[in-house]
Amino acid sequence: MADKTYDTIIIGAGGAGLTAAIYTARSLLSTLIFEKASPGGQISTTDIVENYPGFPKGVTGGEISSFMEEQAKHCGAEFVYDEVLSVKKEKGSFLVASSERSYKSLSLILACGSSPRKLNVPGEKEFSGKGVSYCATCDGPLYKNKQIAIVGGGDSAIQETLYLTRFAERVTVIHRRDKLRASILLQKRAFSNPKISFLWDSVVTAVEGSKVMERLKVKNVKTGSESFVRSDGLFVFIGHDPETSFLKGFVDMDEAGYVIVNDKFETSQAGVFACGEVRHGATKQLVACSGEGCIAALASEKYLDEQNPRGGMK
Protein backbone atom coordinates (compact mmCIF):
# COMPACT_ATOMS: atom_id res chain seq x y z
CA MET A 1 0.00 0.00 0.00
CA ALA A 2 1.11 3.60 -0.68
CA ASP A 3 1.69 5.61 2.50
CA LYS A 4 4.08 8.40 1.56
CA THR A 5 3.08 10.72 -1.30
CA TYR A 6 6.09 11.66 -3.44
CA ASP A 7 6.20 14.94 -5.33
CA THR A 8 7.37 13.09 -8.43
CA ILE A 9 7.62 9.51 -9.55
CA ILE A 10 9.84 8.89 -12.57
CA ILE A 11 9.32 5.69 -14.52
CA GLY A 12 12.56 4.57 -16.17
CA ALA A 13 16.17 5.24 -15.19
CA GLY A 14 17.77 5.75 -18.60
CA GLY A 15 19.47 8.99 -19.60
CA ALA A 16 16.16 10.90 -19.61
CA GLY A 17 14.82 9.55 -16.30
CA LEU A 18 18.11 9.86 -14.41
CA THR A 19 18.58 13.46 -15.56
CA ALA A 20 14.99 14.26 -14.57
CA ALA A 21 15.69 12.70 -11.13
CA ILE A 22 18.85 14.80 -10.68
CA TYR A 23 16.81 17.95 -11.39
CA THR A 24 13.72 17.17 -9.31
CA ALA A 25 15.66 15.81 -6.33
CA ARG A 26 18.07 18.75 -6.45
CA SER A 27 15.02 21.06 -6.38
CA LEU A 28 14.07 19.35 -3.10
CA LEU A 29 11.08 17.58 -4.63
CA SER A 30 10.70 14.13 -3.08
CA THR A 31 11.58 11.85 -5.99
CA LEU A 32 11.15 8.13 -6.57
CA ILE A 33 12.55 6.54 -9.71
CA PHE A 34 11.67 3.08 -11.04
CA GLU A 35 13.97 0.88 -13.10
CA LYS A 36 13.08 -2.65 -14.11
CA ALA A 37 16.45 -3.59 -15.64
CA SER A 38 19.75 -1.78 -15.11
CA PRO A 39 20.11 2.00 -14.56
CA GLY A 40 21.19 3.75 -17.75
CA GLY A 41 18.67 1.80 -19.86
CA GLN A 42 19.97 1.08 -23.33
CA ILE A 43 23.09 3.15 -22.68
CA SER A 44 24.17 0.69 -19.99
CA THR A 45 24.52 -2.00 -22.66
CA THR A 46 26.35 0.25 -25.13
CA ASP A 47 30.07 -0.29 -25.51
CA ILE A 48 31.25 3.29 -25.94
CA VAL A 49 29.49 6.66 -26.08
CA GLU A 50 31.57 9.02 -28.20
CA ASN A 51 29.12 11.89 -28.69
CA TYR A 52 28.20 12.92 -25.14
CA PRO A 53 29.89 16.28 -24.43
CA GLY A 54 32.51 16.36 -21.73
CA PHE A 55 34.20 13.05 -22.52
CA PRO A 56 36.78 13.83 -25.24
CA LYS A 57 37.85 10.19 -25.52
CA GLY A 58 34.35 8.77 -25.10
CA VAL A 59 32.95 7.01 -22.05
CA THR A 60 31.68 3.47 -21.70
CA GLY A 61 27.91 3.05 -21.46
CA GLY A 62 28.36 1.26 -18.13
CA GLU A 63 30.42 4.11 -16.67
CA ILE A 64 28.14 6.97 -17.67
CA SER A 65 25.09 5.02 -16.46
CA SER A 66 26.57 4.49 -13.02
CA PHE A 67 27.79 8.10 -12.84
CA MET A 68 24.24 9.32 -13.52
CA GLU A 69 22.70 6.84 -11.05
CA GLU A 70 25.18 7.88 -8.35
CA GLN A 71 24.50 11.57 -9.06
CA ALA A 72 20.71 11.09 -8.80
CA LYS A 73 21.15 9.23 -5.49
CA HIS A 74 23.53 11.92 -4.23
CA CYS A 75 20.84 14.52 -4.99
CA GLY A 76 18.35 12.55 -2.90
CA ALA A 77 16.35 10.47 -5.41
CA GLU A 78 15.08 7.12 -4.10
CA PHE A 79 15.31 4.09 -6.39
CA VAL A 80 12.97 1.12 -6.78
CA TYR A 81 14.36 -1.70 -8.94
CA ASP A 82 11.09 -3.19 -10.08
CA GLU A 83 8.73 -3.15 -13.06
CA VAL A 84 5.76 -0.80 -13.11
CA LEU A 85 2.65 -2.81 -13.96
CA SER A 86 -0.01 -0.10 -13.87
CA VAL A 87 -0.58 3.60 -13.39
CA LYS A 88 -3.81 5.36 -12.51
CA LYS A 89 -5.11 8.65 -11.17
CA GLU A 90 -7.05 8.51 -7.91
CA LYS A 91 -8.34 11.43 -5.83
CA GLY A 92 -5.89 13.95 -7.30
CA SER A 93 -2.76 11.80 -7.07
CA PHE A 94 -1.13 9.10 -9.16
CA LEU A 95 -0.93 5.48 -8.06
CA VAL A 96 1.98 3.57 -9.53
CA ALA A 97 1.84 -0.18 -8.94
CA SER A 98 4.62 -2.75 -9.20
CA SER A 99 4.27 -6.45 -8.43
CA GLU A 100 5.22 -5.77 -4.79
CA ARG A 101 3.26 -2.65 -3.83
CA SER A 102 1.82 0.74 -4.88
CA TYR A 103 3.45 4.16 -4.65
CA LYS A 104 1.71 7.54 -4.68
CA SER A 105 2.80 10.85 -6.24
CA LEU A 106 1.54 14.30 -7.20
CA SER A 107 3.23 14.26 -10.61
CA LEU A 108 4.67 11.66 -12.95
CA ILE A 109 7.50 11.66 -15.46
CA LEU A 110 7.36 8.89 -18.04
CA ALA A 111 10.89 8.02 -19.17
CA CYS A 112 10.30 4.34 -19.78
CA GLY A 113 12.19 4.20 -23.08
CA SER A 114 11.92 1.33 -25.49
CA SER A 115 13.04 -2.28 -25.86
CA PRO A 116 14.84 -4.06 -28.72
CA ARG A 117 12.57 -5.11 -31.58
CA LYS A 118 12.46 -8.80 -32.42
CA LEU A 119 12.72 -10.38 -35.87
CA ASN A 120 9.74 -12.64 -35.16
CA VAL A 121 11.07 -15.52 -37.22
CA PRO A 122 10.99 -19.24 -36.38
CA GLY A 123 13.79 -20.23 -33.98
CA GLU A 124 14.48 -16.70 -32.70
CA LYS A 125 12.75 -17.26 -29.37
CA GLU A 126 13.92 -20.87 -29.04
CA PHE A 127 17.60 -19.89 -29.47
CA SER A 128 17.41 -16.66 -27.48
CA GLY A 129 20.30 -16.94 -25.00
CA LYS A 130 21.60 -19.92 -27.01
CA GLY A 131 23.06 -17.88 -29.85
CA VAL A 132 20.47 -15.15 -30.37
CA SER A 133 21.21 -11.90 -28.52
CA TYR A 134 20.13 -8.26 -28.45
CA CYS A 135 23.11 -6.97 -26.44
CA ALA A 136 26.69 -6.98 -27.74
CA THR A 137 28.29 -5.80 -24.49
CA CYS A 138 26.47 -8.53 -22.54
CA ASP A 139 27.18 -11.45 -24.86
CA GLY A 140 30.02 -10.38 -27.22
CA PRO A 141 32.83 -11.89 -25.09
CA LEU A 142 31.19 -15.34 -25.51
CA TYR A 143 32.07 -15.28 -29.22
CA LYS A 144 35.87 -15.18 -29.12
CA ASN A 145 37.23 -16.39 -32.49
CA LYS A 146 33.73 -17.40 -33.63
CA GLN A 147 31.55 -16.48 -36.60
CA ILE A 148 28.65 -14.19 -35.90
CA ALA A 149 25.94 -12.41 -37.84
CA ILE A 150 24.25 -9.08 -37.19
CA VAL A 151 20.88 -7.98 -38.51
CA GLY A 152 20.28 -4.25 -39.08
CA GLY A 153 21.84 -1.31 -40.87
CA GLY A 154 21.36 1.56 -38.39
CA ASP A 155 23.76 3.20 -35.90
CA SER A 156 23.15 0.51 -33.27
CA ALA A 157 23.86 -2.36 -35.66
CA ILE A 158 27.07 -0.86 -37.05
CA GLN A 159 28.38 0.46 -33.74
CA GLU A 160 27.84 -2.94 -32.12
CA THR A 161 29.27 -4.75 -35.17
CA LEU A 162 32.49 -2.78 -34.75
CA TYR A 163 32.57 -3.68 -31.07
CA LEU A 164 31.99 -7.37 -31.79
CA THR A 165 35.04 -7.54 -34.10
CA ARG A 166 37.12 -7.40 -30.91
CA PHE A 167 36.02 -10.94 -30.17
CA ALA A 168 34.69 -12.62 -33.29
CA GLU A 169 36.81 -13.99 -36.12
CA ARG A 170 34.27 -12.85 -38.70
CA VAL A 171 31.13 -10.69 -38.51
CA THR A 172 28.54 -10.74 -41.28
CA VAL A 173 26.08 -7.85 -41.40
CA ILE A 174 22.78 -8.94 -42.93
CA HIS A 175 20.82 -5.94 -44.13
CA ARG A 176 17.49 -5.82 -45.94
CA ARG A 177 18.63 -3.05 -48.32
CA ASP A 178 21.83 -2.29 -50.23
CA LYS A 179 22.59 0.88 -48.24
CA LEU A 180 23.23 1.40 -44.55
CA ARG A 181 21.21 3.83 -42.46
CA ALA A 182 24.10 4.32 -40.00
CA SER A 183 26.11 7.57 -39.82
CA ILE A 184 28.83 8.03 -42.43
CA LEU A 185 31.57 7.85 -39.79
CA LEU A 186 30.40 4.42 -38.58
CA GLN A 187 29.96 3.23 -42.18
CA LYS A 188 33.54 4.22 -43.02
CA ARG A 189 34.88 2.36 -40.02
CA ALA A 190 32.85 -0.75 -40.88
CA PHE A 191 33.77 -0.80 -44.58
CA SER A 192 37.46 -0.57 -43.76
CA ASN A 193 37.39 -3.34 -41.14
CA PRO A 194 38.66 -6.61 -42.69
CA LYS A 195 36.68 -8.75 -40.22
CA ILE A 196 33.31 -7.38 -41.42
CA SER A 197 31.44 -8.54 -44.52
CA PHE A 198 27.98 -7.58 -45.76
CA LEU A 199 25.06 -9.59 -47.07
CA TRP A 200 22.93 -6.98 -48.83
CA ASP A 201 19.23 -7.08 -49.73
CA SER A 202 18.80 -10.01 -47.38
CA VAL A 203 16.58 -10.98 -44.46
CA VAL A 204 16.83 -13.78 -41.91
CA THR A 205 13.83 -16.08 -42.25
CA ALA A 206 14.74 -18.69 -39.62
CA VAL A 207 17.26 -19.51 -36.91
CA GLU A 208 18.22 -23.17 -36.82
CA GLY A 209 20.35 -25.49 -34.72
CA SER A 210 20.13 -28.32 -32.22
CA LYS A 211 21.11 -27.49 -28.62
CA VAL A 212 22.46 -24.07 -29.66
CA MET A 213 22.02 -22.00 -32.77
CA GLU A 214 24.12 -23.24 -35.73
CA ARG A 215 22.89 -21.52 -38.88
CA LEU A 216 20.56 -18.90 -40.32
CA LYS A 217 18.17 -19.26 -43.19
CA VAL A 218 18.52 -16.12 -45.29
CA LYS A 219 16.42 -14.87 -48.18
CA ASN A 220 17.52 -12.40 -50.85
CA VAL A 221 14.60 -9.97 -51.12
CA LYS A 222 15.43 -9.03 -54.72
CA THR A 223 15.88 -12.51 -56.21
CA GLY A 224 13.81 -14.51 -53.71
CA SER A 225 16.61 -17.09 -53.45
CA GLU A 226 17.22 -18.74 -50.08
CA SER A 227 20.51 -19.88 -48.57
CA PHE A 228 22.05 -20.92 -45.25
CA VAL A 229 24.66 -18.92 -43.37
CA ARG A 230 26.69 -20.84 -40.79
CA SER A 231 26.92 -18.74 -37.65
CA ASP A 232 27.61 -19.30 -33.96
CA GLY A 233 25.65 -16.23 -32.93
CA LEU A 234 23.06 -13.77 -34.16
CA PHE A 235 22.84 -10.21 -32.82
CA VAL A 236 19.65 -8.35 -33.72
CA PHE A 237 19.69 -4.52 -33.87
CA ILE A 238 16.63 -3.51 -35.86
CA GLY A 239 15.26 -0.67 -33.77
CA HIS A 240 13.07 -0.51 -30.73
CA ASP A 241 9.44 -0.56 -29.59
CA PRO A 242 8.20 1.74 -26.82
CA GLU A 243 7.66 0.31 -23.32
CA THR A 244 4.16 1.67 -22.96
CA SER A 245 1.75 -1.28 -22.77
CA PHE A 246 0.96 -0.41 -19.13
CA LEU A 247 0.02 3.17 -20.16
CA LYS A 248 -2.77 2.31 -22.61
CA GLY A 249 -5.78 4.55 -22.02
CA PHE A 250 -3.86 6.66 -19.47
CA VAL A 251 -2.13 9.09 -21.88
CA ASP A 252 -2.47 9.70 -25.61
CA MET A 253 -0.05 7.74 -27.79
CA ASP A 254 0.70 7.50 -31.50
CA GLU A 255 -0.03 4.38 -33.56
CA ALA A 256 3.30 2.82 -32.63
CA GLY A 257 2.69 3.39 -28.90
CA TYR A 258 5.00 6.39 -28.38
CA VAL A 259 3.64 8.97 -25.92
CA ILE A 260 2.46 12.25 -27.46
CA VAL A 261 3.60 15.43 -25.70
CA ASN A 262 3.39 19.15 -26.40
CA ASP A 263 6.37 21.51 -26.51
CA LYS A 264 6.45 21.55 -22.68
CA PHE A 265 6.71 17.76 -22.59
CA GLU A 266 3.19 17.61 -21.08
CA THR A 267 1.12 14.55 -21.96
CA SER A 268 -2.67 14.52 -22.39
CA GLN A 269 -2.99 13.86 -18.61
CA ALA A 270 -2.38 16.94 -16.41
CA GLY A 271 0.62 16.42 -14.13
CA VAL A 272 2.12 13.70 -16.34
CA PHE A 273 5.20 14.45 -18.47
CA ALA A 274 7.13 12.26 -20.91
CA CYS A 275 10.71 12.50 -22.14
CA GLY A 276 13.41 10.54 -23.95
CA GLU A 277 12.91 7.58 -26.23
CA VAL A 278 9.33 6.92 -25.12
CA ARG A 279 8.24 10.27 -26.56
CA HIS A 280 6.82 10.52 -30.06
CA GLY A 281 9.39 12.25 -32.28
CA ALA A 282 12.41 11.79 -29.98
CA THR A 283 15.85 11.97 -31.58
CA LYS A 284 17.02 9.04 -29.43
CA GLN A 285 20.44 10.45 -28.68
CA LEU A 286 21.72 10.31 -25.10
CA VAL A 287 22.46 14.01 -24.94
CA ALA A 288 18.96 14.85 -26.23
CA CYS A 289 17.34 12.37 -23.81
CA SER A 290 19.19 14.03 -20.91
CA GLY A 291 18.08 17.47 -22.14
CA GLU A 292 14.48 16.27 -22.34
CA GLY A 293 14.73 14.85 -18.82
CA CYS A 294 15.78 18.28 -17.61
CA ILE A 295 12.88 20.03 -19.39
CA ALA A 296 10.32 17.50 -18.12
CA ALA A 297 11.66 17.88 -14.57
CA LEU A 298 11.40 21.69 -14.72
CA ALA A 299 7.88 21.43 -16.17
CA SER A 300 6.80 19.06 -13.41
CA GLU A 301 8.28 21.40 -10.78
CA LYS A 302 6.32 24.31 -12.30
CA TYR A 303 3.15 22.19 -12.31
CA LEU A 304 3.62 21.24 -8.64
CA ASP A 305 4.31 24.86 -7.66
CA GLU A 306 1.14 25.99 -9.45
CA GLN A 307 -0.89 23.35 -7.59
CA ASN A 308 0.67 24.07 -4.23
CA PRO A 309 3.18 26.97 -4.11
CA ARG A 310 6.19 26.16 -1.92
CA GLY A 311 7.42 29.77 -1.66
CA GLY A 312 10.98 30.45 -0.51
CA MET A 313 13.98 31.55 -2.47
CA LYS A 314 15.01 30.08 -5.79
Ligand code: NAP
Ligand atom coordinates in the same frame (compact mmCIF):
# COMPACT_ATOMS: atom_id res chain seq x y z
P1 NAP B 1 17.19 2.45 -36.57
O1 NAP B 1 17.98 3.68 -36.85
O2 NAP B 1 15.71 2.50 -36.63
O3 NAP B 1 17.72 1.32 -37.54
C1 NAP B 1 17.11 0.07 -37.59
C2 NAP B 1 17.75 -0.75 -38.69
O4 NAP B 1 17.17 -2.04 -38.69
C3 NAP B 1 17.55 -0.14 -40.07
O5 NAP B 1 18.70 -0.30 -40.84
C4 NAP B 1 16.37 -0.96 -40.62
O6 NAP B 1 16.43 -1.14 -42.01
C5 NAP B 1 16.58 -2.30 -39.96
N1 NAP B 1 15.32 -3.00 -39.73
C6 NAP B 1 14.20 -2.55 -39.13
N2 NAP B 1 13.27 -3.52 -39.04
C7 NAP B 1 13.82 -4.61 -39.62
C8 NAP B 1 13.36 -5.92 -39.84
N3 NAP B 1 12.14 -6.34 -39.43
N4 NAP B 1 14.18 -6.80 -40.46
C9 NAP B 1 15.42 -6.43 -40.86
N5 NAP B 1 15.92 -5.18 -40.67
C10 NAP B 1 15.13 -4.29 -40.06
O7 NAP B 1 17.52 1.87 -35.09
P2 NAP B 1 18.87 1.95 -34.22
O8 NAP B 1 20.05 1.62 -35.03
O9 NAP B 1 18.58 1.14 -32.99
O10 NAP B 1 18.95 3.48 -33.82
C11 NAP B 1 17.86 4.09 -33.11
C12 NAP B 1 18.20 5.55 -32.87
O11 NAP B 1 19.29 5.63 -31.94
C13 NAP B 1 18.64 6.28 -34.14
O12 NAP B 1 18.14 7.59 -34.09
C14 NAP B 1 20.15 6.29 -34.04
O13 NAP B 1 20.75 7.38 -34.70
C15 NAP B 1 20.36 6.38 -32.52
N6 NAP B 1 21.65 5.78 -32.16
C16 NAP B 1 22.74 6.60 -32.20
C17 NAP B 1 23.99 6.08 -31.92
C18 NAP B 1 25.18 6.99 -31.98
O14 NAP B 1 25.00 8.20 -32.09
N7 NAP B 1 26.39 6.50 -31.97
C19 NAP B 1 24.15 4.73 -31.59
C20 NAP B 1 23.03 3.92 -31.57
C21 NAP B 1 21.78 4.45 -31.88
P3 NAP B 1 16.19 0.10 -43.03
O15 NAP B 1 17.45 0.91 -43.00
O16 NAP B 1 15.93 -0.59 -44.31
O17 NAP B 1 14.98 0.83 -42.49
